Amino acid sequence: MENAPAGSWRKQDATYNMTGSKCEKCGTMYFPPRIICRNCGRDGKIKEHKFSGEGSVYSYTVIRVPPHDFRNVAPYTVAVIKTNEGPMVEGHIVDNGKKVEIGAKVRIVLRRMTVDGEEGLIHYHYKFELV
Amino acid sequence: MRDVAIVGVGLTKFGERYEVGLRGLMAEAGLAALQDAKISSKEIEAAYASIMASGRLTGQEHVAALLADQMGAKNIAATRIENACASGGSALMQGYLACASGMVDIVAVGGVEKMTDVTGSEATTALGGAGDQEWELAQGITFPGLYALMARRHMHEYGTTEEQMASVAVKNHENGYKNKYAQFHKLVTVDEVMKSKMIADPLKVFDCSPISDGAAVVILAPLEKAKKYTDTPIKIVASAQASDTLGLSDRDSLTGIKAASIAAKNAFAQAKLEPKDIDIAEVHDCFTIAEVMAMEDLGFYKKGEAAKAIADGETRLNSKLSVNTSGGLKACGHPVGATGVKQAVEVTWQLRGEAGDRQVKDAEIGLTHNVGGSGATAVVHIMRRTN
Numbered sequence: 001m002e003n004a005p006a007g008s009w010r011k012q013d014a015t016y017n018m019t020g021s022k023c024e025k026c027g028t029m030y031f032p033p034r035i036i037c038r039n040c041g042r043d044g045k046i047k048e049h050k051f052s053g054e055g056s057v058y059s060y061t062v063i064r065v066p067p068h069d070f071r072n073v074a075p076y077t078v079a080v081i082k083t084n085e086g087p088m089v090e091g092h093i094v095d096n097g098k099k100v101e102i103g104a105k106v107r108i109v110l111r112r113m114t115v116d117g118e119e120g121l122i123h124y125h126y127k128f129e130l131v
Numbered sequence: 132m133r134d135v136a137i138v139g140v141g142l143t144k145f146g147e148r149y150e151v152g153l154r155g156l157m158a159e160a161g162l163a164a165l166q167d168a169k170i171s172s173k174e175i176e177a178a179y180a181s182i183m184a185s186g187r188l189t190g191q192e193h194v195a196a197l198l199a200d201q202m203g204a205k206n207i208a209a210t211r212i213e214n215a216c217a218s219g220g221s222a223l224m225q226g227y228l229a230c231a232s233g234m235v236d237i238v239a240v241g242g243v244e245k246m247t248d249v250t251g252s253e254a255t256t257a258l259g260g261a262g263d264q265e266w267e268l269a270q271g272i273t274f275p276g277l278y279a280l281m282a283r284r285h286m287h288e289y290g291t292t293e294e295q296m297a298s299v300a301v302k303n304h305e306n307g308y309k310n311k312y313a314q315f316h317k318l319v320t321v322d323e324v325m326k327s328k329m330i331a332d333p334l335k336v337f338d339c340s341p342i343s344d345g346a347a348v349v350i351l352a353p354l355e356k357a358k359k360y361t362d363t364p365i366k367i368v369a370s371a372q373a374s375d376t377l378g379l380s381d382r383d384s385l386t387g388i389k390a391a392s393i394a395a396k397n398a399f400a401q402a403k404l405e406p407k408d409i410d411i412a413e414v415h416d417c418f419t420i421a422e423v424m425a426m427e428d429l430g431f432y433k434k435g436e437a438a439k440a441i442a443d444g445e446t447r448l449n450s451k452l453s454v455n456t457s458g459g460l461k462a463c464g465h466p467v468g469a470t471g472v473k474q475a476v477e478v479t480w481q482l483r484g485e486a487g488d489r490q491v492k493d494a495e496i497g498l499t500h501n502v503g504g505s506g507a508t509a510v511v512h513i514m515r516r517t518n
């Protein structure tokens with residue numbers, strides 16, 4: 001599909017900075033951000049919340065048969081990360097030579113994700129590296 | 132609410148059906164169902180069509196009217212249901228509700244997917260939309276990738292092995308071998324599965340259901356009128372559906388599908404039955420790990436105990452509980468929108484005693500378990516033979 005740029009632009013604060021949200025009433029944190037708390041419903045008090053980007057690998061896999069936009073990137077490792085704050089988040093693990101395993105500590109980095117053709121947008125996104 | 136029964140079923144051969152398009156598949160299954168129920172097209176009062184990604188895969192939306200028209204059911208109310216891979220189960224539930232309500236008598240529920248008119252990478256992208264497009268697919272996390280993340284965690288928490296998962300594929304190929312509608316008529320060994328090409332570690336190509344074309348249709352009638360169409364009405368004794376977060380990372384657990392557990396619990400309560408009462412089950416084995424989780428989520432096994440039981444042969448044909456007698460999604464094929472309806476077709480055949488070489492002896496009560504995406508939707512039906 002050919003995408004207009006608005007779709008990636010409106011997600012930028014989340015995809016660049018890992019900005020999610022937090023319900024100040026019950027303390028639950030969300031990534032990606034939500035405006036309705038899953039616990040408190042309309043009584044929740046949702047505020048923007050920036051995650052530290054630190055956590056550990058909860059599960060992982062290596063994608064060897066990619067979707068169309070990633071055909072030049074595969075194979076790549078993706079993981080479910082348990083953030084130090086509690087919520088889980090999915091993301092790429094960049095290859096820095098360290099071994100990926102459940103429990104391994106990670107931190108956030110900003111990297112190129114996909115490129116829309118030669119003259120199109122370059123999409124940047126948070127990824128994780130092993131520490 | 133009144134009782135509802137399945138009075139007619141029809142299925143196409145699943146697989147790479149290059150010679151027939153979307154509408155042809157629907158018509159083929161529709162004709163088989165009309166003939167099976169010995170019913171006139173004019174008697175159908177409503178249709179529910181399940182399809183996941185026809186727009187992306189064929190360019191055609193608005194398929195419910197097409198189904199009704201192709202079945203010769205002129206001008207009836209026809210509605211499309213899309214719940215990713217659980218579309219079929221959801222459409223069956225909507226058909227059941229329409230008939231049970233008394234609003235209409237005869238309902239056609241048709242599921243279809245035409246997947247081989249696009250390239251593999253396009254199909255992979257389309258299927259990826261069953262997960263969270265913005266936060267999973269946009270990061271290149273494919274559908275097999277999501278189940279791989281669940282499999283890895285299941286292995287970590289319960290010691291589930293790749294060989295045990297492979298035994299799901301071995302069993303389902305054994306069953307599919309006996310089903311003329313199945314995409315694959317080929318036996319496989321654990322060793323062959325283990326040595327097959329890696330797709331998303333630890334899942335290999337033989338752990339994954341294939342890309343398929345196919346369609347399935349069931350015809351529903353009020354139980355009190357069912358004998359007009361069939362000697363053996365199959366009564367729907369439970370119809371339950373639940374949902375969960377679209378993405379994996381917001382779930383309470385990665386080692387089970389909570390929506391399936393909830394749907395199962397509600398279905399057993401509706402039917403006043405327990406897991407031990409079930410003779411046959413068609414479960415959603417889009418990946419081998421999915422069948423392991425299904426057996427646990429449905430209450431057939433305790434958490435962490437299903438993989439060994441499957442590897443020990445407890446769910447083979449005519450054993451303790453016969454699971455995926457059709458060959459499942461793995462061997463029968465997985466035309467996404469058709470799958471949930473096909474499960475009901477197989478259970479109907481089994482409960483009527485019409486399943487041929489793969490017939491389960493004295494099957495009286497059957498269950499279907501249909502999951503959408505990585506578990507954001509789950510639908511469970513329980514059916515019982517009446518005569």
Ligand SMILES: [Zn+2]
Binds near residue numbers: 023025026037038040
């Ligand atoms: Zn709250």
